[in-house]
Amino acid sequence: MPGDTMPSSIHSKLVAAFTVTLIVTVITVLTPIFYIAYAGMLAEEFALWYTIAVLVIVVGSSTLYAIYINRVAFSPLKLIDRFLAEVASAGDLSARLSISGGREVVSLANSINNILSKLEEKTKELVIKEWLGGVGQIALMGGHDLRNPLQTIRYSIYLLEDDLKKGLPIEGHLDRIDRSVRYMDKIVSDLQDLSKSMRIEPSKVKLVNVIKDTLSMVEVPENVEVIVDADPSAEVYLDAALIERALVNLVLNAIQTVSKGGKIVISARVGDGSVSFSVEDTGSGMSRNELDKIFTPFYTTKPKGLGLGLSVVKNVIENYGGKIEVESELGKGTRFTMTVPHKV
Known part of the structure; x- marks a missing residue:
């Protein structure tokens, strides 16, 4: 279903971020190993500190990646979800959504506003016809x-x-x-x-x-x-x-x-x-x-x-x-x- 997929631009940004994170991590991990192996200096003490450093980098990268996903994709969607819940609760079809973000987020907000405008107009017409009638x-x-x-x-x-x-x-x-x-x-x-x-x-x-x-x-x-x-x-x-x-x-x-x-x-x-x-x-x-x-x-x-x-x-x-x-x-x-x- 269309609603189950992430907009293409946001998806591309997330994939790119993940790819960069993965490449940086791999380079960070493998480069010292090859260097030390080549020099014949793979000491036990160095291996311990190096493992800790790698874990810090991986955890830090994953955390930044999670924050990025939340801000780029999920935070605007949460705002949209909250707005729709308020409209449904109050029944106020004159409310309009104002949100900033990526192209797809703004496009989604505009689509929601257009739908609300049409619903408001049709509701007015039905009410008037019901009240008055010819x-x-x-x-x-x-x-x-x-x-x-x-x-x-x-x-x-x-x-x-x-x-x-x-x-x-x-x-x-x-x-x-x-x-x-x-x-x-x-x-x-x-x-x-x-x-x-x-x-x-x-x-x-x-x-x-x-x-x-x-x-x-x-x-x-x-x-x-x-x-x-x-x-x-x-x-x-x-x-x-x-x-x-x-x-x-x-x-x-x-x-x-x-x-x-x-x-x-x-x-x-x-x-x-x-x-x-x-x-x-x-x-x-x-x-x-x-x-x-x-x-x-x-x-x-x-x-x-x-x-x-x-x-x-x-x-x-x-x-x-x-x-x-x-x-x-x-x-x-x-x-x-x-x-x-x-x-x-």
Whole structure:
């Protein structure tokens, strides 16, 4: 079996070491004997001391040889065995083996890490399928998305009633409520046809208006600065409702991340056949381990929420035929960039 044989390079090193040791020992033993025999001086006293010297050399060589074998071959293997035992005991498939040694030892460690990565990925897929399963996933995402416009409507009604009493204009509140209702209608329409992907219905829109409409559906704290960076004249054909659906979740995620005095920058850029939207914050940032999990349903680093917002974003953008990327640095902030196809 492959596991019963020693890697070729290590085996060659051990054979070479043994050969050198044997040659040195033979030369050490035979040379004086031939010399003394030739001179006719093979005395009893010399023979005794010579025997002791030979034994010391042989024992010393054997000891060094055993230490070499242990360090070159068995010590790294013991570390690998201990690592695998810990993984099996804790069930932590995210653990990775870091070890130095010969080419074969490093290759073996890399193979183990690759296997663990594949097992971790497949396990995540199975867990997600088990938790959600098709219709459940879409319905859960839709229910999560409906909460945002409902909160906007409640807040707008509160302000509307207050302005009515004061005799102030209420058109702005009515517009905000109308946009939220249309946003909810789009979500419900997506849920009605569970067997198909989300319907994409593009229309000519200004990029800056997509961002402004998104901000009208969320409540931004007074101590958080929001900057809109988009060409006011840029127009493209997009399904604004779908893009706003994704942007709302990204903005809400940024709001929950930034602290007092923080800043959020929402930008839009038109490329060759595509348009990108970015939401950048000055929050706490994320570690590499967190970045690997943020789009997983139910995963969250925050004390509140189901952990569905970013998985909703990923689902929307991928159904649109686009992609989403994230960059983050601990202590400095995070930037999400959505890129989708468009018609000029």
